[in-house]
Amino acid sequence: xxxxxxxxxxxxxxxxxxxxxxxxxxxxxxxxxxxxxxxxxxxxxxxxxxxxxxxxxxxxxxxxxxxxxxxxxxxxxxxxxxxxxxxxxxxxxxxxxxxxxxxxxxxxxxxxxxxxxxxxxxxxxxxxxxxxxxxxxxxxxxxxxxxxxxxxxxxxxxxxxxxxxxxxxxxxxxxxxxxxxxxxxxxxxxxxxxxxxxxxxxxxxxxxxxxxxxxxxxxxxxxxxxxxxxxxxxx
Amino acid sequence: xxxxxxxxxxxxxxxxxxxxxxxxxxxxxxxxxxxxxxxxxxxxxxxxxxxxxxxxxxxxxxxxxxxxxxxxxxxxxxxxxxxxxxxxxxxxxxxxxxxxxxxxxxxxxxxxxxxxxxxxxxxxxxxxxxxxxxxxxxxxxxxxxxxxxxxxxxxxxxxxxxxxxxxxxxxxxxxxxxxxxxxxxxxxxxxxxxxxxxxxxxxxxxxxxxxxxxxxxxxxxxxxxxxxxxxxxxx
Amino acid sequence: xxxxxxxxxxxxxxxxxxxxxxxxxxxxxxxxxxxxxxxxxxxxxxxxxxxxxxxxxxxxxxxxxxxxxxxxxxxxxxxxxxxxxxxxxxxxxxxxxxxxxxxxxxxxxxxxxxxxxxxxxxxxxxxxxxxxxxxxxxxxxxxxxxxxxxxxxxxxxxxxxxxxxxxxxxxxxxxxxxxxxxxxxxxxxxxxxxxxxxxxxxxxxxxxxxxxxxxxxxxxxxxxxxxxxxxxxxx
Amino acid sequence: xxxxxxxxxxxxxxxxxxxxxxxxxxxxxxxxxxxxxxxxxxxxxxxxxxxxxxxxxxxxxxxxxxxxxxxxxxxxxxxxxxxxxxxxxxxxxxxxxxxxxxxxxxxxxxxxxxxxxxxxxxxxxxxxxxxxxxxxxxxxxxxxxxxxxxxxxxxxxxxxxxxxxxxxxxxxxxxxxxxxxxxxxxxxxxxxxxxxxxxxxxxxxxxxxxxxxxxxxxxxxxxxxxxxxxxxxxx
Numbered sequence: 001x002x003x004x005x006x007x008x009x010x011x012x013x014x015x016x017x018x019x020x021x022x023x024x025x026x027x028x029x030x031x032x033x034x035x036x037x038x039x040x041x042x043x044x045x046x047x048x049x050x051x052x053x054x055x056x057x058x059x060x061x062x063x064x065x066x067x068x069x070x071x072x073x074x075x076x077x078x079x080x081x082x083x084x085x086x087x088x089x090x091x092x093x094x095x096x097x098x099x100x101x102x103x104x105x106x107x108x109x110x111x112x113x114x115x116x117x118x119x120x121x122x123x124x125x126x127x128x129x130x131x132x133x134x135x136x137x138x139x140x141x142x143x144x145x146x147x148x149x150x151x152x153x154x155x156x157x158x159x160x161x162x163x164x165x166x167x168x169x170x171x172x173x174x175x176x177x178x179x180x181x182x183x184x185x186x187x188x189x190x191x192x193x194x195x196x197x198x199x200x201x202x203x204x205x206x207x208x209x210x211x212x213x214x215x216x217x218x219x220x221x222x223x224x225x226x227x228x229x230x231x232x233x234x235x
Numbered sequence: 236x237x238x239x240x241x242x243x244x245x246x247x248x249x250x251x252x253x254x255x256x257x258x259x260x261x262x263x264x265x266x267x268x269x270x271x272x273x274x275x276x277x278x279x280x281x282x283x284x285x286x287x288x289x290x291x292x293x294x295x296x297x298x299x300x301x302x303x304x305x306x307x308x309x310x311x312x313x314x315x316x317x318x319x320x321x322x323x324x325x326x327x328x329x330x331x332x333x334x335x336x337x338x339x340x341x342x343x344x345x346x347x348x349x350x351x352x353x354x355x356x357x358x359x360x361x362x363x364x365x366x367x368x369x370x371x372x373x374x375x376x377x378x379x380x381x382x383x384x385x386x387x388x389x390x391x392x393x394x395x396x397x398x399x400x401x402x403x404x405x406x407x408x409x410x411x412x413x414x415x416x417x418x419x420x421x422x423x424x425x426x427x428x429x430x431x432x433x434x435x436x437x438x439x440x441x442x443x444x445x446x447x448x449x450x451x452x453x454x455x456x457x458x459x460x461x462x463x464x465x466x467x468x469x470x
Numbered sequence: 471x472x473x474x475x476x477x478x479x480x481x482x483x484x485x486x487x488x489x490x491x492x493x494x495x496x497x498x499x500x501x502x503x504x505x506x507x508x509x510x511x512x513x514x515x516x517x518x519x520x521x522x523x524x525x526x527x528x529x530x531x532x533x534x535x536x537x538x539x540x541x542x543x544x545x546x547x548x549x550x551x552x553x554x555x556x557x558x559x560x561x562x563x564x565x566x567x568x569x570x571x572x573x574x575x576x577x578x579x580x581x582x583x584x585x586x587x588x589x590x591x592x593x594x595x596x597x598x599x600x601x602x603x604x605x606x607x608x609x610x611x612x613x614x615x616x617x618x619x620x621x622x623x624x625x626x627x628x629x630x631x632x633x634x635x636x637x638x639x640x641x642x643x644x645x646x647x648x649x650x651x652x653x654x655x656x657x658x659x660x661x662x663x664x665x666x667x668x669x670x671x672x673x674x675x676x677x678x679x680x681x682x683x684x685x686x687x688x689x690x691x692x693x694x695x696x697x698x699x700x701x702x703x704x705x
Numbered sequence: 706x707x708x709x710x711x712x713x714x715x716x717x718x719x720x721x722x723x724x725x726x727x728x729x730x731x732x733x734x735x736x737x738x739x740x741x742x743x744x745x746x747x748x749x750x751x752x753x754x755x756x757x758x759x760x761x762x763x764x765x766x767x768x769x770x771x772x773x774x775x776x777x778x779x780x781x782x783x784x785x786x787x788x789x790x791x792x793x794x795x796x797x798x799x800x801x802x803x804x805x806x807x808x809x810x811x812x813x814x815x816x817x818x819x820x821x822x823x824x825x826x827x828x829x830x831x832x833x834x835x836x837x838x839x840x841x842x843x844x845x846x847x848x849x850x851x852x853x854x855x856x857x858x859x860x861x862x863x864x865x866x867x868x869x870x871x872x873x874x875x876x877x878x879x880x881x882x883x884x885x886x887x888x889x890x891x892x893x894x895x896x897x898x899x900x901x902x903x904x905x906x907x908x909x910x911x912x913x914x915x916x917x918x919x920x921x922x923x924x925x926x927x928x929x930x931x932x933x934x935x936x937x938x939x940x
Contacts, residue, residue, distance in 0.1 A: 001741065001742070001839070002838055002839065002842050004741050005737075005738040005741050005742055005839060005842050005843070005846075006738070006842055006846070008737065008741060009714055009715075009716060009737045010714075010715060010716045010719075010736075010737050010740040010741060010744075010903070010906070011714060011715045011716070013740070013741045013744055013906060014715075014906050017744070017745065017906055017907065017909070017910035018909070018910055018913060031715075032710075032713065032714045032715050033710040033711070035715040035718070036706065036709050036710050036713060036715060036718045037706070037710055039715075039718055039722070040722065046288045046289070046291060046292040047292070049288055050285045050288040050289060050303055053281045053284055053285040053288075053307050054281070054285060054303075054306045054307045054309075056281060056307075056311065056312075057281040057282070057307040057308065057309055057311050057312025057313070058306060058307055058308060058309025058310065058311065058312060058531060058533060059309060059310055059311055060309045060310050060530045060531045061309065061528060061530045061531035061533075061534050061779060062894065062897050062898060062901070063528060063531075063534065063775050063776055063777075063778040063779060063783075063897075063901055064306045064309070064531050064533065064534040064537070064776065065306070066775055066898070066901055067302075067306055067534070067537070067772035067773075067775045067776050068285055068289075068303045068306040068307065068772075070768050070771055070772040070775065071289045071293060071299045071300070071302055071303040071306075071541075071768055071769065071772050072288050072289045072291075072292040072293055072303065072768075073292060073293060073768040074289075074292055074293025074294060074295045074296065074299070074766060074768060075293065075294050075295050075451075076291065076292050076293065076294055076451035077291075077292025077293060078292070078768075133707055134706070134707065134710060137707050137710050137711055138710070141710075141711070187917075189767065189913060189916060189917070190913065192767050192768075193767060193771070193909040193912065193913060196767070196768055196771055196905070196909065197905055197906055197909055198715070200901070200902055200905045201715070201718060201719050201722055201902055202722065204722070204723070204898040204901065204902055205722035205723055207898070208723060208894060208895065208898060211894060212892075212894070216310075216311035236506065236507070236604070237603055237604065237607050239506050240502075240503040240506050240507055240604060240607050240608070240611075241503070241607055241611070243502065243506060244479055244480075244481060244502045245479075245480060245481045245484075245501075245502050245505040245506060245509075245668070245671070246479060246480045246481070248505070248506045248509055248671060249480075249671050252509070252510065252671055252672065252674070252675035253674070253675055253678060266480075267475075267478065267479045267480050268475040268476070270480040270483070271471065271474050271475050271478060271480060271483045272471070272475055274480075274483055274487070275487065293766060293768060295765045295766045296544060296763060296765045296766035296768075296769050297659065297662050297663060297666070298540050298541055298542075298543040298544060298548075298662075298666055298763060298766075298769065299541065299766050299768065299769040299772070301540055301663070301666055302537040302538075302540045302541050302769070302772065303537075305533050305536055305537040305540065306533055306534065306537050306776075307533075308533040309531060309533060313533075368472055369471070369472065369475060372472050372475050372476055373475070376475075376476070422682075424532065424678060424681060424682070425678065427532050427533075428532060428536070428674040428677065428678060431532070431533055431536055431670070431674065432670055432671055432674055433480070435666070435667055435670045436480070436483060436484050436487055436667055437487065439487070439488070439663040439666065439667055440487035440488055442663065443488060443659060443660065443663060446659060447657075447659070516758045516759070516761060516762040517762070519758055520755045520758040520759060520773055523751045523754055523755040523758075523777050524751070524755060524773075524776045524777045524779075526751060526777075526781065526782075527751040527752070527777040527778065527779055527781050527782025527783070528776060528777055528778060528779025528780065528781065528782060529779060529780050529781055530779045530780050531779065534776045534779070535776070537772075537776060538755055538759075538773045538776040538777065541759045541763060541769045541770070541772060541773040541776075542758050542759045542761075542762040542763055542773065543762060543763060544759075544762055544763025544764060544765045544766065544769070545763065545764050545765050545921075546761065546762050546763065546764055546921035547761075547762025547763060548762070686780075686781035
């Protein structure tokens with residue numbers, strides 16, 4: 001570890017702890033870009049909002065507030081990346097096993113996903129109707145570093161199949177980092193964990209701001225209770 | 236434990252686990268009322284809102300959502316009860332050590348609290364301007380069960396001292412349960428833990444409703460970010 | 471809520487918050503027995519050990535320690551009850567849809583579970599080789615209160631099918647409470663939540679003891695790291 | 706953010722999110738070394754053990770296991786760094802206010818800490834009896850990068866005062882990073898948060914290993930229950 005402390009970056013260590021080897025310079029550059037890309041998405045994201053609620057009610061423990069933020073991360077929040085990795089890895093396995101064309105397998109997976117009534121994870125965006133500029137940044141980096149592989153190829157084939165079968169729905173940041181993480185040799189569980197590691201940096205900054213700049217218990221949450229009439233009164 | 240399962244209530248067990256003896260019938264009645272009183276305060280309370288945010292983003296684990304709710308409980312949210320217990324226990328210690336009058340010691344503690352620029356925990360309420368009806372329920376039960384002791388006496392003396400030194404600010408639910416828990420022989424850390432135990436029942440019901448009736452990621456949290464301009468973009 | 475505080479027990483409220491009606495006297499008795507039965511299983515259970523580790527390292531927040539304990543509860547720890555509820559509910563659905571005999575459907579489900587290479591949740595026990603005495607207590611209470619229904623019938627049919635297809639593996643406490651919760655009309659998600667609510671009482675008592683009687687950082691955990699040689703040194 | 710993704714490291718972003726400016730090359734190097742130094746301390750550390758317990762019982766949520774590990778971080782585990790920062794910052798404030806000599810103020814703070822019956826945070830080590838080699842690595846880096854300032858000077862003065870008043874107890878890794886973080890202009894709350902951010906990388910790797918290589922519920926925790934006889938049976 002002394003040598004790591006002297007010469008390596010935190011990103012090198014994150015790669016090493018989840019991969020059993022140190023990254024190449026290009027892999028380090030891409031992992032840095034990915035961790036930065038997922039770190040912070042504004043105070044309204046569930047991870048940040050829950051952390052601020054805990055920081056607001058429970059000033060006794062910074063770690064409690066960070067943990068509350070982490071706990072909102074799951075299949076629905078932060079899960080599109082690892083979900084898209086599962087899809088790409090399944091697709092590449094079929095390609096290799098049966099020597100079929102990438103486009104055919106991608107079309108098959110999109111059709112199967114639609115039959116289950118699900119959305120294809122890693123595609124589409126609430127804000128960016130055309131294309132998320134972060135996708136271009138990640139793919140340009142991957143190309144420049146010579147790391148664009150069959151993960152990115154398969155992701156693009158999924159995009160094409162969606163466009164053919166449904167309509168044009170571009171790859172988003174989750175789909176882009178999924179393709180790159182596949183090309184760097186990570187399983188999907190690591191995709192989820194890297195999202196958590198990156199997002200903790202953003203959550204931490206939100207907790208710090210809540211502690212140092214805001215009054216306790218300031219946040220009003222307009223959760224609409226649309227169940228049966230409240231049975232036990234209101235505070 | 237077999238005997239407990241056959242004859243006791245869950246409230247008996249909670250008392251036993253935190254007191255090293257089973258409760259009397261009156262103590263059981265009061266602890267039931269206290270646990271019910273803190274269980275649920277609407278979806279807007281930080282504990283419930285954070286649990287719903289986690290249930291909304293992370294559908295994979297019911298325990299993660301319950302834990303996120305628990306983590307918002309601390310000095311500022313759910314802490315007034317144990318804070319008021321500390322005050323009452325400190326006051327009673329002074330009364331017994333120095334044989335002074337309850338009213339004098341209560342006045343002294345209120346003055347000290349004001350000098351520190353703090354509010355007296357357990358008094359005042361956002362909604363009920365006059366008196367919280369739950370206070371009357373708890374104190375009536377304590378009187379009827381013959382359990383009103385020096386804890387309640389001291390809490391009333393604090394209320395009187397506040398009225399004299401500041402203005403009329405009635406005891407709230409936290410102050411009432413603090414007085415009763417002191418009279419049942421609990422330390423303040425148990426006050427905090429009993430709040431958590433009671434509130435977990437309410438948090439659990441909110442998590443259940445979010446899972447069974449609501450779509451994922453539906454909650455919009457209007458946390459106003461009033462720091463420096465966002466440095467890393469918006470989701 | 472004032473009326474609930476005056477007349478009801480905490481167990482009544484727990485039932486009400488998860489069922490939309492108050493329990494009968496018999497249902498209250500059974501739910502009390504179930505919550506007591508799951509509350510505490512010794513300091514070595516993952517829920518209690520993790521809570522003590524957090525109480526030992528992070529003395530600043532009681533709620534952080536309780537939450538750490540809650541987070542260990544999932545499919546593998548505390549999940550056998552809700553897993554068995556899923557099995558019973560699936561079985562009863564097949565019985566009602568196809569008018570088949572309970573014994574046939576139970577045999578079918580046991581065979582399907584074996585084909586998947588899984589154990590049948592709710593059966594077998596590490597300590598009690600013959601029969602867990604808590605099972606008898608719960609089923610006696612259910613019979614005495616007139617609440618034994620098709621849930622218990624189906625659980626017994628599963629036990630018979632296991633005995634025929636594999637060997638004698640008796641119902642355990644998780645299987646017994648699963649059968650009873652089905653007979654009280656709860657879905658399996660509530661089974662998981664009731665386990666959390668009951669266990670929080672036991673976790674809370676462990677946290678209290680760690681805070682009041684033990685030194686910080688006293689717990690040595692012999693987790694054997696059998697991966698690659700440690701890359702970043704030892705503390 | 707696009708520019709950050711293209712050119713910056715994750716460590717740059719962590720610095721920026723907690724400091725409101727980008728780091729110099731030397732500051733980046735030091736923060737990398739600090740984050741690596743706190744990331745991983747073996748599976749027996751409370752943060753790693755609690756995370757593995759949650760990963761072992763609750764396989765449904767990676768974020769739940771990471772959060773359980775984070776929750777063990779507090780005053781006693783991971784708190785020595787921020788505790789030492791508080792001491793150094795208090796000392797430097799006294800030096801600047803009263804124009805007294807660093808050695809005098811350091812001696813005064815050590816004496817005050819001893820009077821309270823506390824240990825001086827950031828000094829002494831369980832394993833390294835003489836000097837932790839990581840301390841030398843950090844201080845060498847700080848000197849080489851021209852970043853050694855009054856924080857390091859004050860930490861060395863504390864070490865000297867301890868040696869004079871008690872016995873030789875060398876600075877440990879927590880004390881070294883505390884001195885350097887003070888010299889980089891961070892408040893003590895950020896010290897705690899940076900510990901959490903660094904340690905999350907190590908926790909994540911432990912959770913990954915538990916999920917991919919170990920059976921559920923394998924961990925036996927020898928928590929000795931030395932309280933009253935168990936009241937509710939053993940699992």
